[in-house]
Amino acid sequence: MKENFLWGASTSAYQVEGAWNEAGKGPSVQDVKEIPEGTTDFKVAVDHYHRFKEDVQLFKELGLKAYRFSISWSRVMPNGQVNEQGIAFYEALIDELISQGIKPIVTVFHFDLPVYVEKKGGWENRETITEFSKYCQLLFERFGEKIPYWQTINEQNVMALAGSVIGTSKKSMKEKFQENHHMLVAQALVTKYFHEQDYAGKIGPAPNIASVYPATDKPEDQLAAFYMSALRNWLFLDVAVYGTYNHNAWHLLETIGAAPKITKEDQAILASGTCDYIAINYYNTMTVSAYYEKENKIDQQSGFGIPGFFQSVENKHLPLTEFGWPIDPKGFRFTLNEIYSRYRLPVLITENGIGAKDTLTIDGKIHDKYRIDYLQEHIKQMELAEKDGVEIIGYCPWSALDLISTHEGIEKRYGFIYVNRTETSLLDLARYKKDSFYWYKKIIETNGL
């Protein structure tokens, strides 16, 4: 990859930190949501809040050039007021990273709306736009000089399309797309503010983008793929990059009665706060046919159907992970190219990885060859995408260390670093380097070679 490429790794606040009610932190929707039976909650997570120095040491040994994490809104503004102890935690983390030569990459909002905001109606209430702006202004003021890349909102498209699974919203499509609209306005407002203040860093959205394949060569399947992509991918990036709704996505939303109410003023705001770069999370592609009636199993990566437009189908050419997500490295190259040819903005990969049930051996090893294979194939395709001409800033796989999966507990592990705990017992929370740790270290040292 090109010089100064940001080989990194990612996490999010509620999935690693723990200390869910310490040092003035208020609850977020993730702390109070119903969790699936048999999986752990987020109260201790992997105790990164107390062990961040040890973790940053391991990141340094791994050779990370960048670490992408999120800030917990309910830790720094638990009830609308600043919690200086929360700010102090992130300040210490950021300074520790910088002192070890690791660039801090920050996501402002990753699925964890504070409960005090949710109680007032959450994103359905327009006042949340103001609350979010206050929160972002605080972060920019305190950390604006130290962060080279900011992401406004993680996987806003997943919140709109699979909110019930990840615990962010259980409402109807109509209500969710109204919430979504308010988030888009909030994102544009803070982006505009960030630019006006002339901070040194760059700011962008972080949706989960997946190219969509037609199930067959039938023209109606082609159109189905086009429409799913408009709704799942381009709606979010068109607003972030061009400041306007994608007209196909809008037509679909109107047809199913889910188009949000938007004002002239909103339109002007969207146009005035467009992004500097695009961050994306990529796990796999989607495959769809023309619509037929079918029950949909929804999670972040499963498909879904919209009557009259498209229906997700299985892609029999793709193997599945242990947790049933398709594996499609070539789709990664295709997705990166699709994004770049539409928007011509640099792309930062903020998530990519494989969830698996790792085993800690008696001598403290984790032989995660499946993870090495998965990441290696994706890196190869990313390098081909770069050769195709896509401008890529960095690659931050999910996840730097093991963390609690949003809806499948600790047993679905993603990290380079193993954390010794189970769903039901915290054990000693000790850190162990997986085989993938040593492999990724070499990848970084040789700049991908």
Ligand code: BGP
């Ligand atoms: C993305 C989220 C992450 C993470 C990842 C893996 O949707 O941004 O927070 O959870 O998916 O998902 P899961 O934990 O469900 O396997």
